[in-house]
Amino acid sequence: xxxxxxxxxxxxxxxxxxxxxxxxxxxxxxxxxxxxxxxxxxxxxxxxxxxxxxxxxxxxxxxxxxxxxxxxxxxxxxxxxxxxxxxxxxxxxxxxxxxxxxxxxxxxx
Numbered sequence: 328x329x330x331x332x333x334x335x336x337x338x339x340x341x342x343x344x345x346x347x348x349x350x351x352x353x354x355x356x357x358x359x360x361x362x363x364x365x366x367x368x369x370x371x372x373x374x375x376x377x378x379x380x381x382x383x384x385x386x387x388x389x390x391x392x393x394x395x396x397x398x399x400x401x402x403x404x405x406x407x408x409x410x411x412x413x414x415x416x417x418x419x420x421x422x423x424x425x426x427x428x429x430x431x432x433x434x435x436x
Contacts, residue, residue, distance in 0.1 A: 343421050346414075349394040354379060354387050362397065362410055370407040 350356065358383050362369055373384045388408060389427055391397045395414040399406045 346394055346418055349390050349396060355391055358387055362408060367410040368407040370402060370405045
């Protein structure tokens with residue numbers, strides 16, 4: 328598969344694509360749902376909660392953090408994660424605009 332030519336797309340299209348790619352794994356959705364449900368920073372309880380290996384959880388957390396959906400703080404020997412509010416607001420806003428841009432007429436195909 329070739330390299331994606333991101334330069335032919337808008338900044339918004341590229342940003343949304345990167346975010347949706349990071350959200351495109353069920354384990355990452357489960358992690359985010361757990362963080363949201365906890366309504367607080369989480370520190371290490373994901374392995375017990377999700378039943379995945381620590382290395383797998385760490386890789387998914389890294390992907391979410393790289394995109395900026397979550398943020399991590401070091402507390403002693405643990406890293407605690409929580410939702411990054413600015414990015415979360417951006418996702419809500421951009422997905423809202425994306426989905427509301429379709430004005431279905433009900434007469435397609």
